[in-house]
Amino acid sequence: MTIAADSDEIGPIKALLLGQLKEKYFLKSFHVAATYLDPLQKNHLLDCGITQEMIDHALPYLKDIMRKVGPPKQMAMSKFGDKCPLPTKKNRTKKSRTVFVHIGPSRDDNDDGSSESNDDHKQGEAAQLEAFIEHELASYHLLKANKSDKKILLQEDTRKRVRPNGEVKHDVSLLPWWKIKSANFPLLACVARAILCISALSSMSECTFLSVDNTWTNKHNALKPNTLNALLYLRSNQDMDLS
Amino acid sequence: MKQDVATRFDGLLIMLQFVVAELATSIELLKKRKHEEWAECIIEPLLIELIRLLHYFKLANKSLEPFLTRTIHLIGMWFANLMAHLQLRVEPITIDWCSWRKGDHCS
Numbered sequence: 001m002t003i004a005a006d007s008d009e010i011g012p013i014k015a016l017l018l019g020q021l022k023e024k025y026f027l028k029s030f031h032v033a034a035t036y037l038d039p040l041q042k043n044h045l046l047d048c049g050i051t052q053e054m055i056d057h058a059l060p061y062l063k064d065i066m067r068k069v070g071p072p073k074q075m076a077m078s079k080f081g082d083k084c085p086l087p088t089k090k091n092r093t094k095k096s097r098t099v100f101v102h103i104g105p106s107r108d109d110n111d112d113g114s115s116e117s118n119d120d121h122k123q124g125e126a127a128q129l130e131a132f133i134e135h136e137l138a139s140y141h142l143l144k145a146n147k148s149d150k151k152i153l154l155q156e157d158t159r160k161r162v163r164p165n166g167e168v169k170h171d172v173s174l175l176p177w178w179k180i181k182s183a184n185f186p187l188l189a190c191v192a193r194a195i196l197c198i199s200a201l202s203s204m205s206e207c208t209f210l211s212v213d214n215t216w217t218n219k220h221n222a223l224k225p226n227t228l229n230a231l232l233y234l235r236s237n238q239d240m241d242l243s
Numbered sequence: 244m245k246q247d248v249a250t251r252f253d254g255l256l257i258m259l260q261f262v263v264a265e266l267a268t269s270i271e272l273l274k275k276r277k278h279e280e281w282a283e284c285i286i287e288p289l290l291i292e293l294i295r296l297l298h299y300f301k302l303a304n305k306s307l308e309p310f311l312t313r314t315i316h317l318i319g320m321w322f323a324n325l326m327a328h329l330q331l332r333v334e335p336i337t338i339d340w341c342s343w344r345k346g347d348h349c350s
Contacts, residue, residue: 002337010292011331017296018329025325031318038316048319049326174313200307200314 032058037192039145065191066133072186152177211235256297263290299328
């Protein structure tokens with residue numbers, strides 16, 4: 001793309017906008033982590049206006065979320081570097097996706113002598129998890145996107161849905177890639193699901209509030225909170241594909 | 244040019260695009276309303292430049308809006324693009340920003 005040279009008049013406008021951009025458009029650790037989770041961008045973070053300092057902050061943030069996700073089931077079954085066998089339907093149990101952060105004293109604190117052995121066991125598990133996290137991040141860092149990866153990552157409509165008004169709704173291509181790679185990177189796949197669902201702009205929430213204005217009008221001002229909630233829920237999910 | 248009511252930048256962009264597309268009609272309308280001095284102040288090349296400047300922001304907005312796809316991983320890329328776009332250009336330049344996103348750099 002070729003861009004023409006600027007005139008003298010546009011200079012002050014650009015300077016004004018640059019100041020506004022620096023003030024209002026800021027990158028946080030989870031933005032950097034989200035960018036890092038895109039295999040096509042992870043080796044070009046410095047080209048994205050992301051500084052080395054931000055990367056240094058984002059990687060511990062990523063590790064922290066991985067720690068909260070907890071050890072994957074395969075960790076106990078196989079050693080690092082081996083290909084992990086996927087759980088069969090028989091032994092597969094549903095794992096909670098919620099990450100709980102415990103604050104305050106642990107309930108497992110005992111006065112008897114068993115606490116020491118428990119502590120040792122926990123420390124061993126933590127060290128194992130830490131090693132697994134390091135190994136997974138190192139493997140992901142070395143990963144190079146091949147042709148089939150690019151095909152998945154760059155396709156626009158992996159799961160397209162047609163809305164009643166004819167508009168085609170595309171699904172993101174990054175999440176299907178992480179779903180495929182979840183066998184190799186179980187913790188990072190969980191983190192990708194958690195981080196990539198964060199909305200980049202506030203326009204979706206603004207739309208929800210706008211629909212409140214359209215539902216709660218001067219003529220419809222006696223709606224009960226439950227009715228209003230139900231109507232808003234229906235409005236925001238009217239294009240949901242139940243099939 | 245100044246609006247009576249403050250609007251978001253995309254409203255301003257639409258207005259500027261309309262003015263440039265219908266410049267002759269707009270000047271005629273201003274003259275009809277006895278605002279010749281306003282008509283004289285309109286500099287068409289600057290308007291076009293301003294439209295080009297704001298249009299890029301609209302592209303960024305459109306690309307990042309999360310209605311159709313997840314876009315949080317593109318925030319950094321657009322930040323770098325907009326920062327580069329706002330640097331004063333003394334001579335014409337050629338930029339291929341999205342090449343690495345398209346995977347050209349990934350072997």
